[in-house]
Amino acid sequence: MRTRIVGTGVMGRGIAQLAATAGHTVELADARPESVTEAVEFVRGMLERAVEKGRMSRADADAAAERLVPLPSPCAAPEGEGSAPELVIEAVREDLETKAALFTELAAVLPERTVLATNTSSLSVTEIASRLPDPSRLAGLHFFNPVPLMKIAEVVPGASTREDIPAALTAFVEGCGHRAVTVADTPGFLVNHAGRGLATEALALLEEAVAAPADLDAVARDVLGLRMGPFELMDLTGLDVTASVIDTIWRGFRHSDRLRPSYLTANRVTAGLHGRKTGRGFYPYGPDAPADAAAPAAPPSGGDAARPVRVVGQSPEARELQRALGADGDRPAGDGALNLVVTWGGTVAAAVADQGLPAAETVGVDPLSLAASRRVLAVTPATAPDAVRDAAAVLASSGTAVTVVRDTPGSVAQRLLASIVSVAASIAERHIAAPADIDLAVTAGLGYPHGPLAWGERIGASRMLGLQRALHASTGDPRYRPTRWVTERAQLGLPLTAPDAPLP
Secondary structure: EEEEOOOOOOHHHHHHHHHHHHHEEEEOOOOOOHHHHHHHHHHHHHHHHHOOOOOOHHHHHHHHOOOOOOOOOOOOOOOOOOOOOOOOEEOOOOOOOHHHHHHHHHHHOOOOOOOOEEEOOOOOOHHOOOOOOOOOHHHEEEEEEOOOOOEEEEEEEOOOOOOOOHHHHHHHHHOOOOOEEEEOOOOOOHHHHHHHHHHHHHHHHOOOOOOOOHHHHHHHHHHHOOOHHHHHHOOOOOHHHHHHHHHHHHHHOOOOOOHOOHHHHHHHHHHHOOEEEOOEEEEEOHHHHHHHHOOOOOOOOOOOOOOEEEEEOOOOOHHHHHHOOEEOOOOOOOOOOOOEEEEEOOOOHHHHHHHHHOHHHEEEEEEOOOOOOOEEEEOOOOOOOOHHHHHHHHHHOOEEEEEEEEEEEEEHHHHHHHHHHHHHHHHHHOOOOHHHHHHHHHHHHOOOOOOHHHHHHHHHHHHHHHHHHHHHHHHOOOOOOOHHHHHHHHHOEEEEEEOOOOOO
């Protein structure tokens, strides 16, 4: 297959390397001819590195390098019959007018059989296509950076895209050794949309001063199993980019409460606190940055790990904590023992009020952290300092790390997970993508330990619904309203990964 890549920056080079390695003849073009030369040398260098590391034979690397064909201009006409590319992938800057003008020129010089694909990550495929004489020949084909390593691509048909094109693009992607998911042409497509669940909820927790960025990141990594915490990730991506994506998707879905941005980002972006690329974001970077700048806070020291403990309640999680600590669940309240409340969607303060517990001696424990390498301890404004120290000592006595956060409905890990699952459920119930594709794209594109719907299913549909309802009831915030997807599946006894039945 002959494929033309227009735009030889980071994304274009990655797509070119992927396609040439898979056996395609790859034409490379750019508005800057010198960029084409640099791209060819870059791809050849990557092929050479693959040979040195034993991932590719010398013969295969040389053959792939020979398949790279530099062009004098992006809209160069085919040299003869049969030399036109079957596919053009555009990877120029993220600007509607630039992309539309390029495709208009390409459509004029390439035969109708040539499929046009845009690697846009945020623009409407339908709007780009609408500028063409024949909008049916264009679709979205969104790869992720670095292309050779991120083995997923989103195939995005526009409103007028020919029916045969999505299947052809899927075959191209899978022939290159990647996985393809078909996604409706909606703001953020699939992966960027699904990723808002983590980022927006982390920013909401920071807004509420529940914990510092380093502590929130530590909970995300050590309790939920994410590779990077949300603030580490925003610093890596660039807060200017993240904030723009959040705002774009929120506006695109008509100010959906579930996708609501944070007021925190605007001033940070204006101040240039974009992350690694500016030397400072939520953490400082560079040679003068403290080595422990991103380390979570140590729990208060000096506590009594032998203090008597009463685990409140008889839920499965409470009994699990009792067993782990060898604690007593029958000890009467108010006898000087430390009260540990295992909360699910609610707050420690509500448990104190509902059960008549001594506020100064009561703390909360997030049940999601019980089997993790970090336990999360929640304290109220009424918790006594010695109770916080003693609770930290008790929870750390088995060798696990402890993070102390302020009391909030559901605590940190539950809120992050509930948001991840809820946003994915909203994607599923809108039929933006199939449940299996949602889980595949998120694990491959975002590196989550589980697909969000499968993750919610590990918790259980009924329990996830209980969490959504409790968060909504505790906060009154429509951000946390239960999703139809989770509600129906809990009521019907179906897994969260079950697709909707087709209509007759």
